Amino acid sequence: SLTIGIVGLPNVGKSTLFNALTKNDVLAANYPFATIEPNVGVVGVPDPRLDKLAEIFGSQRILPATVDFVDIAGIVRGASEGEGLGNKFLANIREANAICQVVRAFTDPDVVHVDGKVSPKDDIDTIHTELILADLQTIEKALPRLQKEARLKKDTAPVLAAAEAAQAVLETGKTLFEAGFDTTLVRDLHLMTAKPFLYVFNVDEDALSDEDFKNTQRALVAPAEAIFLNAKIESELIELEDDEALELLQSMGQDEPGLATLARVGFATLGLQTYLTAGPKEARAWTIKQGATAPEAAGVIHTDFQKGFIKAEVTSFDDLVATGSIAEARAKGKARIEGKEYVMQDGDVVEFRFNV
Ligand code: GDP
Numbered sequence: 001s002l003t004i005g006i007v008g009l010p011n012v013g014k015s016t017l018f019n020a021l022t023k024n025d026v027l028a029a030n031y032p033f034a035t036i037e038p039n040v041g042v043v044g045v046p047d048p049r050l051d052k053l054a055e056i057f058g059s060q061r062i063l064p065a066t067v068d069f070v071d072i073a074g075i076v077r078g079a080s081e082g083e084g085l086g087n088k089f090l091a092n093i094r095e096a097n098a099i100c101q102v103v104r105a106f107t108d109p110d111v112v113h114v115d116g117k118v119s120p121k122d123d124i125d126t127i128h129t130e131l132i133l134a135d136l137q138t139i140e141k142a143l144p145r146l147q148k149e150a151r152l153k154k155d156t157a158p159v160l161a162a163a164e165a166a167q168a169v170l171e172t173g174k175t176l177f178e179a180g181f182d183t184t185l186v187r188d189l190h191l192m193t194a195k196p197f198l199y200v201f202n203v204d205e206d207a208l209s210d211e212d213f214k215n216t217q218r219a220l221v222a223p224a225e226a227i228f229l230n231a232k233i234e235s236e237l238i239e240l241e242d243d244e245a246l247e248l249l250q251s252m253g254q255d256e257p258g259l260a261t262l263a264r265v266g267f268a269t270l271g272l273q274t275y276l277t278a279g280p281k282e283a284r285a286w287t288i289k290q291g292a293t294a295p296e297a298a299g300v301i302h303t304d305f306q307k308g309f310i311k312a313e314v315t316s317f318d319d320l321v322a323t324g325s326i327a328e329a330r331a332k333g334k335a336r337i338e339g340k341e342y343v344m345q346d347g348d349v350v351e352f353r354f355n356v
Contacts, residue, residue: 001287002270003040003068004198005096009123010114012104013202013231018071020235020259041069045267045274045285046260049317049347053276053283056325065274065285067267070096090134090192098196098269100262101127105203105217106230120201121220128193132170135191139167142189162186166194177224196269197224200262202231209253225265229258275348276317277301294342298352308355312338317347326351 008014021041044064054062072092093099103120104113115122142163150160162185169179175193176183183194199221207213208228218226237245237257249257267287274285275297286300294314299306315326319334329335344350 001066001068002097002272003070003095004098004100004266004270005070005072005093006100006102007072007093007127008102009104009126011111012102012123013106014071014102016231016235017102017200017202017229018069020231020238021069021262023235023238039071041071042066043069043259043263043266045263046256047274047285049276050283050285052321053278053317053349056320057278057283058280059278059283060280061282063282063284065267065272065287067263067270067272069100069266072096093131093192094190096195098198098266099131099192100198100200100266102200102202102231103217105201105207107204120217124199124220128175129173131192132173132175135176135193136167136170138189138191139163139170143167159185163189166191180223196271197221198227198265198269199224200227200229200258203228205230205233205252225269227258227262227265229262234258273344273346275344275346275350277350288344292344293340294338294344294350294352295340297344297350298354301352304356305352305354309340310353310355312342313351313353314338314342315349316345317349320349 006014006018018041021043044066047064050062050064053059070092072089101124103123104118105120107118115126143160146156146160146163150157162183166176166181166183166186166189169176169181170193172179175197176191177193177195177197181194183191199217201214201217203213208230214226214228217228220226233248233252234257237248238259240248245257249255271290272287273290273292274287277284277286286297288297288300294312295306295309298309298312313335314337315329315335320326320329323329323332323334326335
């Protein structure tokens with residue numbers, strides 16, 4: 001499955017956040033036989049629609065979609081030169097499908113900042129610089145081979161041109177993601193800054209509802225998403241009962257835990273979406289790529305469903321809630337029959353028909 005690598009300077013709250021994420025782990029509760037790796041947190045993507053479906057269908061349990069966060073141990077300045085944990089760190093990032101940078105914005109004088117001062121912009125620049133330098137090295141290493149290939153096989157010339165264009169972007173100090181660079185032709189180089197980024201600002205409690213402050217930080221990272229949370233409070237929230245947690249959140253002007261926002265935004269950053277199934281046994285969200293067709297969606301349940309796909313009966317979640325049951329939705333013509341070409345939409349409640 002797709003993973004999000006958590007990175008950041010030392011002492012910004014990564015471990016605190018990651019521990020909260022793993023304690024929030026849905027695997028233990030719902031997938032008792034899955035292997036749980038120490039540096040992977042599998043987090044449920046909160047979806048209130050599943051509760052509603054479980055109510056309509058009398059489902060015994062709810063299985064949300066999940067998103068995998070990987071704790072990538074300590075970046076240090078000079079990582080791109082292979083210093084300290086540098087090489088291992090970069091190898092781990094290469095394997096992740098998206099990068100989540102934790103940025104320190106809390107001011108606690110008891111927690112030392114590696115660079116002596118709290119500056120989200122400098123922290124972001126430091127990490128970007130290491131990743132950009134590593135990508136530049138990758139390209140410089142590949143160029144002689146790409147040049148040779150371009151001489152021998154004319155049709156590979158566009159690959160060389162794309163590598164050179166990526167190099168030019170990186171030399172301006174921008175990540176490829178920031179620049180919106182199309183990396184299709186240089187996919188084989190596994191450039192790190194081409195991955196989608198998102199940013200978690202670990203903020204003081206009073207900043208959680210400070211819109212001016214948050215907008216300033218958002219501007220630093222746009223077009224990437226910014227999430228604001230306090231890692232310490234998140235680690236306290238997961239210890240509380242739901243109603244107590246809600247009360248604490250509301251006292252801080254928040255309507256959901258930061259971890260929930262992070263799971264949802266992370267899921268979308270990976271280019272994923274869900275469709276829903278429901279019955280007496282379970283109400284479930286299944287993970288597909290944005291833009292997946294009905295047979296591809298069926299294949300997520302079982303490869304045989306994809307191979308033998310005949311059609312899908314699709315009711316939108318809203319229509320289902322409005323009519324109150326699948327039978328009523330059918331009677332009112334709200335349950336659509338869709339074929340092989342159908343592109344799945346967010347909130348589709350589906351039943352597949354297939355040959356075995
Ligand atoms: P890491 O090095 O990035 O993994 O950072 P840690 O999670 O180990 O946190 C470093 C220190 O900062 C620890 O003493 C944490 O308790 C503290 N810390 C983490 N998050 C917060 C926060 O939101 N507010 C405050 N005041 N301290 C925090």
